[in-house]
Amino acid sequence: MTDYVLRIEHLSKSFEGSQVFNDVNFAVEQGELSSIIGPNGAGKTTLFNLITGYHVPDAGQVVFRGQNLVGLQPYDIVRLGMARAFQRTNIFPRMTVLENVVASVISRNQGNLDMVKPVDSLRSVHKRAFEILDSVELADMAHRQSGILAHGNQKRLDIAVALALEPALLLLDEPTQGMSPDERWQTVNLVKQLWEDLKITMVFIEHDMDIVFGISQKVRVLCYKSLLAEGTPSEISANRQVIEAYLGEEV
Numbered sequence: 001m002t003d004y005v006l007r008i009e010h011l012s013k014s015f016e017g018s019q020v021f022n023d024v025n026f027a028v029e030q031g032e033l034s035s036i037i038g039p040n041g042a043g044k045t046t047l048f049n050l051i052t053g054y055h056v057p058d059a060g061q062v063v064f065r066g067q068n069l070v071g072l073q074p075y076d077i078v079r080l081g082m083a084r085a086f087q088r089t090n091i092f093p094r095m096t097v098l099e100n101v102v103a104s105v106i107s108r109n110q111g112n113l114d115m116v117k118p119v120d121s122l123r124s125v126h127k128r129a130f131e132i133l134d135s136v137e138l139a140d141m142a143h144r145q146s147g148i149l150a151h152g153n154q155k156r157l158d159i160a161v162a163l164a165l166e167p168a169l170l171l172l173d174e175p176t177q178g179m180s181p182d183e184r185w186q187t188v189n190l191v192k193q194l195w196e197d198l199k200i201t202m203v204f205i206e207h208d209m210d211i212v213f214g215i216s217q218k219v220r221v222l223c224y225k226s227l228l229a230e231g232t233p234s235e236i237s238a239n240r241q242v243i244e245a246y247l248g249e250e251v
Ligand SMILES: Nc1ncnc2c1ncn2[C@@H]1O[C@H](COP(=O)(O)OP(=O)(O)OP(=O)(O)O)[C@@H](O)[C@H]1O
Pocket: 015, 016, 020, 038, 039, 040, 041, 042, 043, 044, 045, 046, 047
């Protein structure tokens, strides 16, 4: 039987009478690396906001590991094992790179530093934070102030902060936005490597179709207030409706 980590059921959302989605349904399989695509304003970020508790749907359910999340606060949803890297990064700019990840590791442990051996406990938190920074290739910048890092490195740090939460599901909102072409592919390859190593289910929003078709196992297309199509990259790139509505002929 297929194991679904996330199920979106009959999700609808309007803002001030203007409908963004009407009755969206899909399910994300455990371990999947998938993408959400669609025109500007199709509701991709709104979908992430609904999944992570930043918005409340007008109707429908977001079921994560069997539990309906609607009505829960974002921090409750993080505790249940879902993390998100934002379109605009969510780091503390005055803190160092290491401190940002340490804060996330401590929050993952729900603030439970071992009070009997606090030094050992802090050591293990730092060790864990360095492992995570290593995995996103930022360990050599651990002591720099986060706010002055280059944009691409801030996005990596945002991913590191999300990874420190040890999520079962990681949502990445345009992880390569604002990067140079080289930096984009470095980051995408890093995301793919993390996915292979950590076996986390990942869903990302992306506008660059080379990236989408290059690394996704499954692609979902939001358009016309609904899920227009879902399938493998080759199915989506050959889908007439998707070509007409979004991709154009050249893909
Ligand atoms: N908090 C809000 N209040 C009012 N309208 C909103 C709000 N958030 C999003 N919208 C509207 O919902 C629609 C979908 O926006 P959203 O940002 O989710 O699209 P998107 O697909 O992520 O776009 P892009 O690709 O440009 O990032 C837009 O028309 C947007 O103006």
